[in-house]
Amino acid sequence: MSRIFWVVFGKETLSFLRSIGLVAAVLYSFTADIYIAGKGIQITPRNVKIGYVDDTGGGISQKILSRLHKPEFLPPRRFKSQEALSRAIFDKEILVGILFDQDFEKDFRQGKKAQLNLLLDATAASQSFTTLGYLQNIVMDFSRPNFPVVIKSHKLFNQNADNHSFMALTEMLSVITLLIVILTAVVFVREKEEGTWDIMLLMPVNPKLIILAKSLSQVMIVMAGVLLALGFVIFGAFDTPMNGSFWAFMLLTFFYSFSSAGIGLFVAAVSKSTMQVAQLSIVIMMPLIFLSGAWTPIYAMHPVLQFLSLFSPLRYYIEGSESIFFRGTDLIDLWPYFGGVLLLGVLLYWYGFRKIGKLF
Amino acid sequence: MKRSVVKAYILKEFTELFRSKLIIMVYLMPSMIMLLFGYGIHMEVTHARTLIIDNDQSHFSRMLTAKFEHSTYFNAEVTLMSETEALHRIKQAKADIIVIIPSSFEKRLLHGQKSEIGVFVDGAFPNRGMTMESYVQGVILDTAQQIGGTLGKRGGMITVNSRNLFNQAMRDEDAIVPGLIGLVLLVAPAILSALMIVKEKERGTIFNFYASPLGRGEFLAAKLIPGFLLHSLNIFILFLWATELFGVPFRGSFWLYWLAAEIYILISLSIGMLISVITKQQIVAVVLTIIITIIPGFLYSGILMPISSMAGESYIEAHLFPVMYFNHIVYDSFLAGTGLASAKTVEYLGILILYAVIFLTLGTFLLKKELK
Numbered sequence: 001m002s003r004i005f006w007v008v009f010g011k012e013t014l015s016f017l018r019s020i021g022l023v024a025a026v027l028y029s030f031t032a033d034i035y036i037a038g039k040g041i042q043i044t045p046r047n048v049k050i051g052y053v054d055d056t057g058g059g060i061s062q063k064i065l066s067r068l069h070k071p072e073f074l075p076p077r078r079f080k081s082q083e084a085l086s087r088a089i090f091d092k093e094i095l096v097g098i099l100f101d102q103d104f105e106k107d108f109r110q111g112k113k114a115q116l117n118l119l120l121d122a123t124a125a126s127q128s129f130t131t132l133g134y135l136q137n138i139v140m141d142f143s144r145p146n147f148p149v150v151i152k153s154h155k156l157f158n159q160n161a162d163n164h165s166f167m168a169l170t171e172m173l174s175v176i177t178l179l180i181v182i183l184t185a186v187v188f189v190r191e192k193e194e195g196t197w198d199i200m201l202l203m204p205v206n207p208k209l210i211i212l213a214k215s216l217s218q219v220m221i222v223m224a225g226v227l228l229a230l231g232f233v234i235f236g237a238f239d240t241p242m243n244g245s246f247w248a249f250m251l252l253t254f255f256y257s258f259s260s261a262g263i264g265l266f267v268a269a270v271s272k273s274t275m276q277v278a279q280l281s282i283v284i285m286m287p288l289i290f291l292s293g294a295w296t297p298i299y300a301m302h303p304v305l306q307f308l309s310l311f312s313p314l315r316y317y318i319e320g321s322e323s324i325f326f327r328g329t330d331l332i333d334l335w336p337y338f339g340g341v342l343l344l345g346v347l348l349y350w351y352g353f354r355k356i357g358k359l360f
Numbered sequence: 361m362k363r364s365v366v367k368a369y370i371l372k373e374f375t376e377l378f379r380s381k382l383i384i385m386v387y388l389m390p391s392m393i394m395l396l397f398g399y400g401i402h403m404e405v406t407h408a409r410t411l412i413i414d415n416d417q418s419h420f421s422r423m424l425t426a427k428f429e430h431s432t433y434f435n436a437e438v439t440l441m442s443e444t445e446a447l448h449r450i451k452q453a454k455a456d457i458i459v460i461i462p463s464s465f466e467k468r469l470l471h472g473q474k475s476e477i478g479v480f481v482d483g484a485f486p487n488r489g490m491t492m493e494s495y496v497q498g499v500i501l502d503t504a505q506q507i508g509g510t511l512g513k514r515g516g517m518i519t520v521n522s523r524n525l526f527n528q529a530m531r532d533e534d535a536i537v538p539g540l541i542g543l544v545l546l547v548a549p550a551i552l553s554a555l556m557i558v559k560e561k562e563r564g565t566i567f568n569f570y571a572s573p574l575g576r577g578e579f580l581a582a583k584l585i586p587g588f589l590l591h592s593l594n595i596f597i598l599f600l601w602a603t604e605l606f607g608v609p610f611r612g613s614f615w616l617y618w619l620a621a622e623i624y625i626l627i628s629l630s631i632g633m634l635i636s637v638i639t640k641q642q643i644v645a646v647v648l649t650i651i652i653t654i655i656p657g658f659l660y661s662g663i664l665m666p667i668s669s670m671a672g673e674s675y676i677e678a679h680l681f682p683v684m685y686f687n688h689i690v691y692d693s694f695l696a697g698t699g700l701a702s703a704k705t706v707e708y709l710g711i712l713i714l715y716a717v718i719f720l721t722l723g724t725f726l727l728k729k730e731l732k
Contacts, residue, residue, distance in 0.1 A: 178647075279382065
């Protein structure tokens with residue numbers, strides 16, 4: 001029994017290694033792709049281009065402007081009139097415009113409410129949000145001596161809001177999902193396309209054994225990729241902190257890979273060609289990724305979506321991984337994530353098993 | 361030009377698309393991505409689960425907690441649990457924010473002494489962490505201003521009054537949905553065309569082409585035209601979703617949007633075709649196309665961050681991918697409406713045409729019409 005298992009397992013691993021193009025594509029996804037995703041996005045403002053119109057004498061306005069410095073902001077550019085400033089924003093040369101009107105300084109000196117007008121390019125909404133927050137802080141800071149309250153603020157787990165390791169980690173989780181579903185599905189569909197799958201099922205070998213061996217081989221390929229990605233990119237290039245247990249993460253990844261392989265089995269059972277696999281897995285994976293809470297926290301979603309997200313194994317996996325990496329959650333507190341991934345994994349796998357294991 | 365052969369090829373591709381039911385995917389996938397992303401992504405943070413530890417229980421501290429309770433940004437819960445217990449709640453991902461009001465809060469304020477409020481924010485999601493932090497600071501400073509008012513403190517106050525151009529209400533939909541068109545029209549056509557040629561290679565039917573009187577350019581045209589025609593309809597479908605369902609305003613010229621989108625579809629089809637020409641196995645083509653299109657399509661679309669504030673390598677990479685140029689035109693036609701009057705739009709339109717020409721010629725050169 002176990003000999004058959006290992007022969008099938010070895011055959012699939014070998015045929016993967018022999019296809020140089022595929023090995024290269026998988027290597028690329030686990031290294032360069034994650035690196036690009038991690039490197040590419042910096043959510044804290046960088047090099048924000050500021051323009052201003054100053055109709056005051058320039059005492060306080062200059063003091064405020066001098067607080068906008070590198071690396072967040074480029075040196076502010078002065079404009080003659082509001083029209084010139086607006087035009088520059090339209091051409092995307094300027095992201096934030098500050099207007100100091102004539103009464104600004106007078107009001108401030110007299111202790112009245114002084115108003116600072118801002119023009120934001122809202123086509124870059126997230127950037128505008130953060131820049132607005134920055135500016136508000138600077139302005140508040142400027143007039144803080146009048147405030148009796150001090151805020152002592154801490155961002156837990158990631159004090160500098162370092163976005164690189166976060167993006168790289170999220171990307172790795174998506175790559176794992178993507179590859180395991182497609183690889184598993186294609187392993188089966190290729191046999192279906194060539195007509196050898198029916199023969200496989202007709203042979204006096206337990207089809208469950210073949211299915212298990214085939215999917216385990218793909219799971220192991222992805223696990224090897226995960227190790228590479230962790231070593232070279234996540235820990236190597238981005239220096240991601242690991243506040244929890246490494247082995248807990250690997251175990252969670254292993255379980256998750258199996259539950260995704262279950263999705264792959266289902267895709268393989270439904271589709272007849274690689275083309276269909278490609279389209280179907282995207283149609284299935286997109287909702288999976290978007291219901292996982294990677295982009296929007298689950299409790300802020302529509303109630304229907306919140307309910308649906310309970311069925312996405314990725315949800316438990318992403319929450320679990322982030323807890324392990326950043327929050328350093330204890331093993332005992334991780335049980336909901338392990339439980340969710342395992343339960344859905346068993347269900348998906350069982351369903352895929354039945355679908356693909358049937359002859360006609 | 362062997363028009364009848366090309367026509368036969370196109371007819372064959374169309375029939376195959378219909379028979380394999382791929383035609384459903386051609387129209388299902390773009391709309392699905394659009395709806396999921398459009399409803400799924402929110403930059404704004406609402407209902408952040410906030411624990412307020414009120415050690416003071418005074419008039420002022422209640423003023424502060426009331427502010428949190430009345431805001432839709434927070435789901436505030438006033439408790440008396442210990443700090444470590446609250447931190448543990450964050451570790452279990454059951455809370456996002458802790459606000460700690462010290463015990464002598466009111467007394468110190470009445471004596472004009474400074475009083476310190478502790479704020480802990482879950483920073484595991486950096487973007488969300490930063491947004492939540494600034495919300496909390498806003499609420500507290502707002503209350504402080506009020507308290508300062510009741511205490512009769514005087515002094516210059518600066519308020520920030522911001523006006524958002526193009527997107528007055530700062531609606532997430534307006535900021536995200538136009539960018540999605542750029543993403544969808546990159547991914548969907550590319551995946552469709554990526555398998556077109558490699559499929560024949562894997563099955564061996566490519567020999568039909570080797571033996572046929574068809575030229576390389578004609579073969580590519582026959583392969584691309586069905587996808588091009590089918591996806592052209594998606595330009596309108598996506599436009600309708602954006603304006604009718606998500607209520608995004610359209611201020612520019614529809615002709616410009618249409619023209620740019622058609623060129624853009626041609627680019628994405630030829631990206632898929634290039635992958636198809638290079639690879640030997642279907643699965644490699646699938647994985648490569650998804651990885652190459654989805655990630656840059658999302659990163660460099662301008663949805664998450666403006667290209668102008670990227671630095672170093674990502675700035676260069678952003679300019680290498682066609683998404684950026686197309687999305688500039690799309691955002692412009694939806695939200696700003698300057699159209700061809702802006703020199704930048706004309707320049708970017710030119711760059712898009714250049715991309716299409718380069719990719720198509722490259723594909724023609726790389727495609728082989730004989731055995732190696």
